[in-house]
Amino acid sequence: MKIACFVEAYNFKDSSERSALLRFKSTAESMGHAFEFIFKDKISKIQNYDALFIRAVTDPSNSAYIVSRLAEQYGLRVIDDPHSIRTCSNKVILHDIFMKNNIPAPKSSLFTGDYSGEALDDMRKTLGFPVVIKTPYTRFSSHVEKANNEEEFIKISRHMLRKTRVLVLQEYIHSNFDWRVGMLRNEVLYSCKYCIPEGGWKVKSKINGRNVWGDTIAVSRDSISTELKETCIRLSECVGDGLYGLDVKETDGGYKVIEINDNPSIYEGYEDAVDKDIHERIINALVS
């Protein structure tokens, strides 16, 4: 089969990501498939392929969505499919999904800019401080802020509401790491711990004016707890059967899912450090 891998130039800048992309290519070829990188100027040629694997950043606003939807309409097998992109790219939609399906998650609510005393009191009682404020389009820890008190909350939320009509507010849960569980076709593909860097509060934190990423510690998918596995499968099934990365906090009260992402990062030596077959499994999902 002929697999198109939709990428942008930035996908080749980091050596670990570049190596992972080349690993996908060599894996596909060793399995007897053609694997070609395509860029946005070749979107309209997508019908010439049998399957599409998207590695460029996905969002309904960008080119990756267009190629995904066109590919789906031409009958290609697609990772990430348009429905998964529309769902996972938007934290407001995820908020709805979590609520509707009773997914164990930090308490959260939507905020559209009601700064009345009653609304702020309500928020304080429900979520408390610190509170995490997210734009709908947050990714890679960007556009996510923590407000330690009401004054900070008003300042940060007002600023964010200049670019969006709705924000997601989430109870802050302190932890030293987030579980990242990779899912494919509603099965656990890989698992790792994304550590919070010292002095920060999220995986990519600004510390002394610099963006610092925490370490990634790969953990065998067979060794994670049944509760974590089942929680991830339940949420993954609510979205679809694509390739997802779930971020989960481990708390005294059980696991709490922060979010589910389509198009999860796969860098050589990080997510694939323990479970070595993830490239092969993804290629298999594209061709079978």
Added chain:
Amino acid sequence: MIIVSEDEDDSDSNPFLFLRQPVHDSILNINHDYRYLRMGYYVSAHAETFGVDVTPSCAEIMDAYRNPLLIEKARRNGMLTGDYRLLVSPQGELRLPVLLFAVNPFTNNSMKVVNSGEKLPGMIKKMSYDARFPVSLHPLTGEVLEIIQIFGESTNEETSEFTKKFFEIFNIPICKLVVQIDDDGIILNHCEPAMKKEVDWDIVHDKVHEIKKKRYENSLLCRGIQFQG
């Protein structure tokens, strides 16, 4: 069916209230702007999360507003479209004059007409944000019209059959269409949000009234009461 609209006269619920509640009935989402991250989009997304039918769906919104998706869907459904090309930078021989439409997340009302080969590279560079996003090029072969489509009705009589077909295929209650009229007929080039002031809200009210009347008649039928008059 629940009607969600910012217009209080027409709606059963306004969008802000709607987003805070669970949804149990099908939804008609009336808005002049369904762009991604706008309230019109969120109403449809909220309804879909609860598994109910919604007009328009999020997929339908994206299919209409993203130019290459619009054109491909229109073609598959037998509508006349131009021979468009997607470019991120000027390349190959480009026939002039052309209509250009931005395919980026930021630009609305993006149509540009380019008659001069000298101006084309600069315009593509600008609209593509320096090759970051594609630009959709359509040959200019006829008279260009911007029309407002409302539940299949057109603000331009000449295009009323066309907008009826557009609504049947795309299911977008209100939008602006860019079309060309030439010897072959009406060619679809682009779809984008209408501005509030461009919409003939009397047509919207009439359509909503018809829908509500049908809804009322159906509810009577469901309860076994014969509707008279």
